[in-house]
Amino acid sequence: MPNKKTNCPICHGLYWNVHQHLIQVHNLSIAVERKLLLASKSGRFSGKIDCPVQNCTARGLLRLDSHIRTQHDLTSDESSHLIAKAKRKAARHALKKFQREPKPDTDMGVRVQMLQEQVRRLEDNKGEKKEVQPAPCSSTLDTLLEQYRTHVLGMRTSAKSESNAGQQVRHVQNFLQHMWGKMSPPTLNLSFLTNHTKIYSWVSNLSSRFRATTVKVYLGNVSKFISYLTLDRPRGTKIGNNSLRALSVALRRLNDTILTEVKHRRLEVRHEKSKNMLKMTTLEQLVRKTSERIPKALDYLAHNSNSDSLRSCLGYIATYLYATTGHRSAVVSNMTVREFQDADEHDGRYVINVKDHKTAASFGMAKIPLSSSEMAWLKKFFDLRPTLPGYTEEVPTFFFTSKGQVFSKISQVVAETCQKLGFSPNISVTSIRSAVATCVERNLPTDERRDVTNLMCHSEEVANRYYVGERSVIEAHAARLKLRSALGLGGATPGDRGHSCNNVDHNEEQQQQQQQQQKEEEEEKKEEEEEEEEEEEEKKKDCEERDKIESPPVGPQHPHTPVRN
Numbered sequence: 001m002p003n004k005k006t007n008c009p010i011c012h013g014l015y016w017n018v019h020q021h022l023i024q025v026h027n028l029s030i031a032v033e034r035k036l037l038l039a040s041k042s043g044r045f046s047g048k049i050d051c052p053v054q055n056c057t058a059r060g061l062l063r064l065d066s067h068i069r070t071q072h073d074l075t076s077d078e079s080s081h082l083i084a085k086a087k088r089k090a091a092r093h094a095l096k097k098f099q100r101e102p103k104p105d106t107d108m109g110v111r112v113q114m115l116q117e118q119v120r121r122l123e124d125n126k127g128e129k130k131e132v133q134p135a136p137c138s139s140t141l142d143t144l145l146e147q148y149r150t151h152v153l154g155m156r157t158s159a160k161s162e163s164n165a166g167q168q169v170r171h172v173q174n175f176l177q178h179m180w181g182k183m184s185p186p187t188l189n190l191s192f193l194t195n196h197t198k199i200y201s202w203v204s205n206l207s208s209r210f211r212a213t214t215v216k217v218y219l220g221n222v223s224k225f226i227s228y229l230t231l232d233r234p235r236g237t238k239i240g241n242n243s244l245r246a247l248s249v250a251l252r253r254l255n256d257t258i259l260t261e262v263k264h265r266r267l268e269v270r271h272e273k274s275k276n277m278l279k280m281t282t283l284e285q286l287v288r289k290t291s292e293r294i295p296k297a298l299d300y301l302a303h304n305s306n307s308d309s310l311r312s313c314l315g316y317i318a319t320y321l322y323a324t325t326g327h328r329s330a331v332v333s334n335m336t337v338r339e340f341q342d343a344d345e346h347d348g349r350y351v352i353n354v355k356d357h358k359t360a361a362s363f364g365m366a367k368i369p370l371s372s373s374e375m376a377w378l379k380k381f382f383d384l385r386p387t388l389p390g391y392t393e394e395v396p397t398f399f400f401t402s403k404g405q406v407f408s409k410i411s412q413v414v415a416e417t418c419q420k421l422g423f424s425p426n427i428s429v430t431s432i433r434s435a436v437a438t439c440v441e442r443n444l445p446t447d448e449r450r451d452v453t454n455l456m457c458h459s460e461e462v463a464n465r466y467y468v469g470e471r472s473v474i475e476a477h478a479a480r481l482k483l484r485s486a487l488g489l490g491g492a493t494p495g496d497r498g499h500s501c502n503n504v505d506h507n508e509e510q511q512q513q514q515q516q517q518q519k520e521e522e523e524e525k526k527e528e529e530e531e532e533e534e535e536e537e538e539k540k541k542d543c544e545e546r547d548k549i550e551s552p553p554v555g556p557q558h559p560h561t562p563v564r565n
Contacts, residue, residue, distance in 0.1 A: 009041040012162055013146055013169075025143055036098060039091035043084040047094055052086040077307065081389065085404065141176075141188050144234055145169050151228060158356065159408055160330070171221040178202045189238040190229070199250050203258075212261035219258075223251045278435035280443075282423065283323055286432075289421045290320040298380050307389050307402035314399055315417030317377065318410055321368065322429050326436030326456045329429040331357045331366045333410045335398045340382065348372045363457040 005014035008021055015021040018038070022028040028037070039045040051058040053072050061067050064086060068079045152165040179198050180186035206215045229237060230244045278286075297313040321332050334356040344351045349372070353365040360366070370378070382398070385391055390404040399407045407413070411429045419425040433456070440452045453459060 006038075007041070009037050011146060011149065013142075013149065013166070015142065021142070025146055033095070033098060036091055036095040040088055040095055043087040043091075045087040045091040045094075047090060049086050049090045052082045052089075078389065081403065085392075141186055144188060144236070145172065147234060148172070148225060148228055151232070152224075159406060168221045168224065171218050172225045174218070175202060175222045175225075178205070188236040191238055193239050193247060194243045196246055196250050199247070199254065203254050207258075212258050212265045215258055216255065216262050219251055219255045223248065223255070226251065273431070273434060277438060278427065278431060280435075280439050283432070283435055283439070286418070286421070286423065287320060287323050290316045290323070290417070293421075294320060294377050298377060298384070301381075301388070302384055305384070305387050305389065310388055310390070310402055311413060312417075312420075313381070314407065314410075315413040315420075317381065318399070319414050319417045319432075322414065322432045323436070325368055326433050326440075326452075327366060327368070328358055328433065328457070329411050331368065331457070333397065333399060333407045335368070336396045337382075337398050338396070340378065340398050343370075343375070350375045357457060359457045362459075363454065366457050367455060369455075 005016055006018040007014060008018055008026075010022070010026050013021075019034055022034050022037070028034050036045075048060040048062060049064045051061060051064065051067060051071075053068065053074075056072070058067060058071070064083055065079070068074060068083065072079075074082070149165050149169045152168055153161060156162075176186045176190075176193075179195070179202070180192050181198070186192065203215065203219070206218055210218075226244055226247050229239070230241060230248075293316045294313075297309070297316050301309045301313045318332050321327070322329070325331075331354050335352060335354050336356075339352055339354055342353070344353070350370040352368040352370065354368065355365050357366045378398075388400075388402075390400055390402040392400075392404045395404060395406060397406050399410070401407055414429055414432070415425055415427055418427040437453075437456065437458075440449055444452065
């Protein structure tokens with residue numbers, strides 16, 4: 001038995017013994033076929049491999065690592081990535097070749113082996129009297145859960161859908177294990193579900209570990225599983241319809257009891273998010289800094305093509321697109337090469353239409369408007385794609401990781417980019433979207449606001465409920481002043497010591513008052529200066545007249561004037 005679970009390459013479920021799972025669930029009875037199928041995903045392949053380095057003609061190598069080390073000048077990371085990629089590719093080719101070849105009737109051989117095993121067990125137990133106990137049918141229960149996972153997925157094939165389906169199955173497994181009450185795997189008949197009192201202890205256990213919102217998700221996923229059992233009645237289950245209906249009633253009752261806690265939790269989360277909301281000036285700085293870094297990052301990536309430079313460049317581009325459009329993370333990460341090439345153009349302006357996103361059914365394709373310079377950035381990255389680490393034609397998305405996978409965790413790269421630019425490391429795609437939605441709600445009139453929310457692919461109701469931040473202290477007091485004015489109570493409130501409210505109307509009034517006061521002060525200062533100048537002129541005239549009076553006359557004296565000795 002392996003020490004950890006392994007992913008099934010067909011249904012992507014986790015199993016302790018994936019070989020037995022492939023035999024029992026997917027009917028792959030040939031050992032060679034199972035081995036090649038697992039190697040095509042894990043890269044553990046020991047056959048002949050062609051050299052994956054471009055322009056190298058070496059074929060059928062048994063020691064690809066020695067060939068790359070001696071013949072090509074590559075780093076250890078690059079060589080490891082190329083070797084793993086080449087092994088997976090060789091395993092896929094070997095699997096396809098094996099599947100095309102005619103095979104003998106192996107089903108009969110497998111049946112003979114199973115019969116021989118049963119005979120051996122009977123002979124070993126011959127003469128022994130043992131108490132017969134029902135053995136847990138873990139593999140059969142795994143089959144039931146796998147069928148339910150397929151039922152949940154339906155025709156959806158995206159990575160997000162598979163992740164959600166896997167989460168539902170894990171929640172159901174948690175519920176069944178608790179209701180079973182033993183360390184061993186639960187039995188397939190599900191008769192242990194008739195003890196409804198254990199549901200309350202299960203919810204109590206969840207409440208001690210998780211928030212009310214998470215408990216609600218668990219209850220919803222288990223309710224969907226009970227509905228599946230009621231409608232489909234899978235083979236092997238022996239629980240009756242009455243018991244299933246009673247389970248549904250108990251789950252609904254528990255869900256109703258935690259609704260109040262869920263509402264309170266959502267309000268707490270929104271309040272905390274509002275306190276840490278990005279300001280409009282922060283968004284402006286983020287857009288400016290990323291726009292300055294993108295051309296430099298593209299030039300550096302063209303000359304230094306490695307995983308770090310690729311991650312850095314993608315971080316700048318993605319952060320800029322999220323801050324200027326307010327889209328969800330999936331819009332940028334799910335954008336395909338074909339959608340980029342089919343972008344609409346008019347008078348030097350472009351729009352990329354993305355189909356795969358959360359609200360496509362309600363708002364259609366998500367639109368990414370770009371200017372000519374912004375489109376030039378993406379075109380340059382598109383030209384660099386074949387030379388980047390991880391490039392493969394199997395990945396249809398425009399952006400990809402250095403391991404050749406879809407960039408599903410792009411929010412982590414955005415957080416790293418913001419920290420690198422000097423912002424908080426807690427910035428995420430959702431916080432940027434919330435800040436954009438808040439700026440739209442605060443600064444745009446209703447008709448313009450509707451256009452922007454449609455571009456962001458959500459309604460105004462959803463924006464106000466989940467994204468727009470709460471009113472700040474200043475905004476709340478500004479609203480109260482308007483209320484007092486409407487009630488005819490005047491502007492100032494009792495006990496208000498002149499604190500101003502930065503509402504738009506009050507800001508304008510305050511600015512006008514300040515301008516008027518400044519103007520009056522300037523006029524008073526000018527009048528004082530003029531008065532001082534007048535006083536100085538009067539003093540100057542007085543001095544001149546005084547000098548004329550006190551100074552003796554100049555020139556000959558009058559003849560009749562007596563001269564004193």
